[in-house]
Amino acid sequence: MNGVHDMGGMDGFGKVEPEANEPMFHEGWESRVLAMVRAMGAAGAFNIDTSRFYRETLPPDVYLSSSYYKKWFLGLEEMLIEKGYLTREEVAAGHAMTPGKALKHGKFDLANVDRVMVRGKFARPAPAPAKFKIGDRVRAKNIHPTTHTRLPRYVRGHVGVVELNHGCQVFPDTAAMERGEHPQWLYTVVFEGRDLWGEDGDPTLKVSIDAFEPYLDPA
């Protein structure tokens, strides 16, 4: 979706402001939100792409004015409600009113903690040979799905070169919408800065994205 989350190339957000000696969490609740997201994901309530989609669908003003973990919290709460794991009444009351529904991987308890510290595996067997090889020129499609996609707006319609092939991986566009993993070939595609930003762009800049095969046409 063409949301405010897709902010590559936007102006007006001001300077980057690094914080000296930044703590891992600024508030205690932030760590609880992180842990709940990781736990419920590991328990099978949602996949990583779905959780990203729920953050992207926050209203733009809410997205831009909420801190990072606040967005995580709002996305988590809405996702769990919509998927039937809890109700708005329960959230408002702060207590369960009915027993929980079954989780794909069961209750998240201490025995599962080590599992969340290992990165997920996204590689899948290839359903078909790769269409592109290293060095091929490709054009990022001019597509504007209203659902989840990982093709940022700033490259759409532009021509780049395939630099790396990462194998076949879970396709976020369908996985996020719970329409299956539909594995796709994944490539690093590199663009010239001036192709993206015009003649005033930095002539020494190259930008790459990781693009799934359905995002690309031969050029």
Add this chain to the structure above:
Amino acid sequence: MSHDHDHHHHDHDHSELSETELRVRALETVLTEKGYVEPAALDAIIQAYETKIGPHNGARVVAKAWTDASFKKALLEDGSKAIGTLGHVSRVGDHLVVVENTPKRHNMVVCTLCSCYPWEMLGLPPVWYKASPYRSRAVKDPRGVLADFGVSVPNDIEIRVWDSTAETRFLVLPMRPAGTEGWSEEQLAELVTRDSMIGTGFPKTPGAPS
């Protein structure tokens, strides 16, 4: 435990913070009562993030690459596989790509769409990495972003920005500082900063105040 951190209020006024805190507690209570999560398991996740991951992991990998040419070669060919051979830095997953800074090219990593970051190598990302100014500008005006960090890269050097739009994670292998000949891996690792592995900074130089 986790509620003992110092409170910084940033952009939020106190009433909003209190409301958020109450809502987060309410959600955790509901999840617990529904039988989805065990609070002690949430404590353990937080403890694991606080103790097991952090830029020290990435720094060890960089320092080893600076001292061991065959490891460096393997690292650049397949980051996940090479790091997997180091017993003490594991769990990096299958999709880590290490990109090398050279006298001709400076690499920077961003996630314009969300906050993708090599947690296992660098820990949880800093706020600035996840915030709008960095995400919006890194792909268009990376030299301006570097200036915000007080860093500049000569104008004849290519800047390569890696936008982490899939599950691949990128780690920058910075150039080894001059004046470190004969240093041990442990000494070198002390020079490797988090930002030097994101590409928004350089390693510390020998003798400079830390």
